[in-house]
Amino acid sequence: MTLAAQPVTASPTTATTVARPIAGTAAALAAPDVSVTNVQAHLAQFNSIATSNGGNRRAGSAGYTASLSYVKTRLQAAGYTVSEQYCSSCTYPSNNLIAEWPGPADQVVMFGAHLDGVSAGPGINDNGTGSATLLENALVLAAQNPTVTKRVRFAWWTDEEQGLNGSRFYVNSLNATQRGYIKGYYNFDMVGSTNGGYFINRVTSTTAAPLKAYWDSLGLQPEENVEGQGRSDDYYFQQAGIPTSGYAAGASARKTSSQAAKWGGTANSAYDPCYHRACDTTANVSATVLNRAADGVAYALWQLAVGGTGGCAGGQVIGNGGFESGSTPWTASSGVITNASGQPARTGSYKAWLDGSGRTRTHTLSQSVTVPAGCATYTLSFWLHIDTAETTGSTAYDRLTVQVGSTTLATYSNLNAAAGYAQRSFNVAVFAGQTVTLRFTGTEDSSLQTSFVIDDVTLQAS
Structure with a gap:
């Protein structure tokens, strides 16, 4: 997540009903259980890439290029149509990575995460976790190859840490018709914080509903992602009129006493104690928080885009x-x-x-x-x-x-x-x-x- 926020422009005697009683339900189309072990394996690869390339994966660096190559190779092997988009206006000119799973061209649901980190460290929670979560979800979708009702588009952004530049370049490259095809953009930035919380962008919106429904089913009581407003790649999608949401586990802001009471962790300490530091390694990730995010993405993806009854994952x-x-x-x-x-x-x-x-x-x-x-x-x-x-x-x-x-x-x-x-x-x-x-x-x-x-x-x- 980038440091600086962007500017944010009946009768009482008998049981009476207005909803029709029904006898039963149809079988649910279940979303897959995404392996957190596999997500962690991607994080280990990102960490190794940083170690071999000066200790970081900053946009435009050898570490970023190698990270993009790792993700791209896995997606191509799984059968995705993959393209790179050169961001000429980025602070560190480099490429966004876009992967498409086929579906109706005018009905797109999009999932994105920034792939770059800061120069201070390997950037594993920020934002290896979002990038790895989407990569594993993309691989699971390809492996299961279900019938889809929408086109599924995944994106890994460059130059987020310098001001959301990669995602801004992408949104600006779309014409009005292409923007209208995107029915929802979902952003995942820092979803494994060790002292993390459960935050959702625009938590009460219809777009957020599938993300919230999954975390509600776990009794997590998610909250609005106040800290992240205007600070990650959903911002320019929102500014372009595209409905947005996403998960986050928190950055440098401090966990409140009430949050610690319901989520665990340490009150008055940062959600991520290694935010933008050299210690943001694979040791700086909560497997529990990461697992809940990865499965929540799958739930939302299946509900939004999978199956013959409108993509409902059930539950x-x-x-x-x-x-x-x-x-x-x-x-x-x-x-x-x-x-x-x-x-x-x-x-x-x-x-x-x-x-x-x-x-x-x-x-x-x-x-x-x-x-x-x-x-x-x-x-x-x-x-x-x-x-x-x-x-x-x-x-x-x-x-x-x-x-x-x-x-x-x-x-x-x-x-x-x-x-x-x-x-x-x-x-x-x-x-x-x-x-x-x-x-x-x-x-x-x-x-x-x-x-x-x-x-x-x-x-x-x-």
């Missing part, structure tokens, strides 16, 4: 749906997520128990979710047990409301009480491509308890 969108991994990423009233014995979980030990006190109170349980675009089916499902001491058979004293965004999917009450758990399922396809909040709200009046007990929540896209 579970809800994090910690069984409540067995603490509260993250749920937000809940105190005591709602519990292993208390008064109401049994459907599976495991924990569940979400709303109300049940016999006094006036409101409990909430919510999670922000990104519903991926391009899938055929979208099923929200949860198991609900309603236990009540209310005896009047026609009055809804206590209620549970289920909402997605501002839409109420269903309202349940003490009148729906029954022994055991019942599964409730809804078609939520109307929310495809949106980041919305799933919210359960339980309200109880001043006498006689009603317990609303929720377990095993899923939102499955396929």
Whole structure:
């Protein structure tokens, strides 16, 4: 990542729904598990190249040229159409590398990373990690050779460290029609920081949805990439009106206490302690962070460009749906997520128990979710047990409301009480491509308890 930022111009008595309940889902088209060992092997090659060429891979240097040759050779062997673009306006004139996997010419999804480093060191996290992650994803795509609905274009940029010059040259070389063909550009810059976080460029955008959906499925609670705004190769794509997003794990900014609490690592220390230093070697990479980025790229690629149903990779969108991994990423009233014995979980030990006190109170349980675009089916499902001491058979004293965004999917009450758990399922396809909040709200009046007990929540896209 370059140092200097660029300038940034229902009725309460019965369950009622507005989303159609459905019985089942189609089989998901699964994205591949990208081998982090293979990604690390590419990093070892970049490190060796730097060692043999003056200790760095700066744009225009022998180390950069050898890095480009390594990536190009692997891509050509895999069957890609590969081209080099000479950046004559770069501070260190040198070549961008572009690789194409065939698909509709007017429907392009593009993945990019800068291949150059600074002169101070080998540049393995910055940005060998982004470059190696894309290389391995490209090789996996070629090896699996699935049906694609979009053309997949990979790019490795030169001269990023001198001011995003390689990517700027490329964007400026496109005419308006060619820019319009690119439906999304995804940038990956420093995705293995040892004290890293989980950051996404324009995290709430529709373009970011597949990247966020994958990290949400791991319960990571990604945040906006504030540090990286205007500082990497997505900038000129964004300025040209092309939708952009991407992953980052952080550079020289310091991890906050709240970030350390949810992600681990050391608070008040840099995400990358070797940022732009000689110690940015293969030892300066977190395999865990790198692996999650590599698999997230595959998820996004498969969802955006693979398969006959719009490229949906499928998968579970809800994090910690069984409540067995603490509260993250749920937000809940105190005591709602519990292993208390008064109401049994459907599976495991924990569940979400709303109300049940016999006094006036409101409990909430919510999670922000990104519903991926391009899938055929979208099923929200949860198991609900309603236990009540209310005896009047026609009055809804206590209620549970289920909402997605501002839409109420269903309202349940003490009148729906029954022994055991019942599964409730809804078609939520109307929310495809949106980041919305799933919210359960339980309200109880001043006498006689009603317990609303929720377990095993899923939102499955396929």
